[in-house]
Amino acid sequence: MNPTLAPLLDAHRAHGPEALRLLADRAYSHPSTRKHLREQRISHTIPKRSDQIRRRKAKGPDGGRPPTFDKDHYRERNTVERGFGRLKQWRGIATRYDKYATTFLGGVLLGAIVIHHRVRK
Known part of the structure; x- marks a missing residue:
């Protein structure tokens, strides 16, 4: 996971309990980052890297479901x-x-x- 993301999110949460949605680029697409965001119940829109897409497709049905991606939010x-x-x-x-x-x-x-x-x- 990106080492600066967790402190940044914690600092944002300290200012109030309002809903948070993270819009990030492919650099934040690591599975550990997505896992941390799910654990914190933070909705996010992060595009998948091409190597992650290839790896998931190579696994076939065992590759699991791809993460959702909302193009309108990403814009x-x-x-x-x-x-x-x-x-x-x-x-x-x-x-x-x-x-x-x-x-x-x-x-x-x-x-x-x-x-x-x-x-x-």
Whole structure:
């Protein structure tokens, strides 16, 4: 499982019990990640990697049922990716030259506020 995913999900859950849905790319398609998400009762939309599809099909009927994948939910991930792309246009954020994490976070917050106000005009 991805070592940074569990702490991130725990931090999100600490802010409230609202429903959580994870939209992730193929890098998070490992079976242990999917198992952890099922155990935590977190719905997720993660595409399958081609090697996983081939391996499951090679097993035939013993390969089990493929995980569900909702294309409509996955399309929403594009919005998040474009937001990160806009944020990375800020040189200090893209290069991560800041010495302190709080300075970097301040830059991210400032960039997000400016982008938000530009989009709202």
